[in-house]
Amino acid sequence: TEVARELAPYGLVLKAGVWYLCAEVADDFRVYRIDRFTSVEPADERFERDETFDLPAFWEARAAEFARSLLRTEVTVRVSESGARQLAYTGDRAAASEALAK
Template sequence: MRAARLIKMVLLLQSRPSMTAGELARELEVSERTITRDAQALSEAGVPVYADRGRSGGYRLVGGYRTRLTGLARGEAEALFLSGVPGALREMGLDDISSAARLKVSAALLPSLRDAPDSAARRFHLDAPGWYQEPETPELLPVLAEAVWGDRLVAARYLRKDTEVERELAPYGLVLKAGVWYVCACSQGSFRVYRVDRFTTAETLQERFLRDETFDLPGFWEERAAEFARSLLRTEVL
């Protein structure tokens, strides 16, 4: 745990000219006293962390020090492409992975480009939930998200028209539509859509499923959404 925090501290200092103890403490969720001890540990390990004294002081790296610990792990790389939907990442339990990925990318940028993430965040924001409803995170969403990322089968119970049914699912993908989560999964030989908040139980199995590489999640969702819209139209006509 401490080793990961020390690495993150180095990446933070590498991505910015300097940071105060308070700023580092907030980013790393520790006390300022812990930051002081961690800075000393890094210095003793050969990382040139310098403490500027005074009112506007802080910690910085000297001598153009660069760490090579910026390579993205697979989970971090995948989460990075979802970084535009921070609420969704948090609900799926991926916010820590996404934060690490963004930090590594920031540390690898040229100094002249390090304000790019903040600049983009100030200009664009995605608010997925619809109006006039209180967004709720389905309790079993993190379980299903873990299965989706790992291509693992799920044994689940699901409410369908007030009847609870048992299913073994191969979850291919998650969709967030107007604040409601859906899982697109293969069950009994066909692809179907399930509302996540209607699962009563969900258990990730050790067995993996062989993903059909021809499955197109955006295309599948668009097709099912169009079918749903047509069904609503028929109902209104009737």
Template sequence: LKVLAALPPSLRDAPARTGQRFHLDVPGWFRETAPPPALAELARAVWRDRMVELRYRRGDREVTRTLAPYGLVLKNGVWYLVGRIGDAWRTYRVDRVVDVEVGAAGFDRDEGFDLGAYWREQAGAFLRELLRERVTVRLGPAGLRTLRHLVDAPFVYTEAVDAAGPPDEQGRLVLRLPVESIDVAYNQLLALGPEVEVLAPPRLRARFAEAARRAAALYTDPPPDGQR
């Protein structure tokens, strides 16, 4: 409201005119759009410059962090919190925040901090930090074309293909992919069906072997009467 009041009369209807003409629908068609439970509390803390204590899920354990919440970023339908702990900047996925406690104490915001510039600089490094696991797969041309749309970032696909050796006699490449976790890799690669063979790690290969057995069992016999 203060910003609108400060605008010259010719520009005061600009937000309404923009809203009539442009709409940013960030999440994909099939992504769950419900906001994370901790988002509202974190947004209030960001707006009021209040310190927060987070309980955050990292892998199979929880950690606690006290930080100054500087901003929230929505990236491809996923919310991230940018905060400061001492002199260090940290980024957290909001959907992994188990609990948040907004403190009574405020913090002195660094007015020179540019959230957009920070995100642009750190997004790539942050994603690389998230991709801590490695999986090895063999894919044919059809699998390669689909994989491009399944990986977490374009550099994952590009770097993996560049580092791969020559294709085998069937035109398949062996790629070593960075992934966030084995569970995430399973869900992503399962979409490739028979176009991918998981070579490593053994526990992921075993999960795919079991999925293949279950799928094959579904098609061993004709469908039940009335379902054809």
């Protein structure tokens, strides 16, 4: 099903060979896969860009949110202090920080 949306484009991100558009729609920032677009037309009017928008920070937060959504099982792992320091380098940093906070 095709859906027409008017987007305010803020930036493009290439992740694992896939292009994503970070855009504002209805006062919310969202991410869209470019390969799912069937057509694009420029709007008649320009939009006013939010100067406080930080694309790298936005993408990092959304990527971490997505990664956490994939994890469905909770486990308990006991590690040494040295292991705890290395945990952030073994996978998802946000998940490691969250796990160490518990």
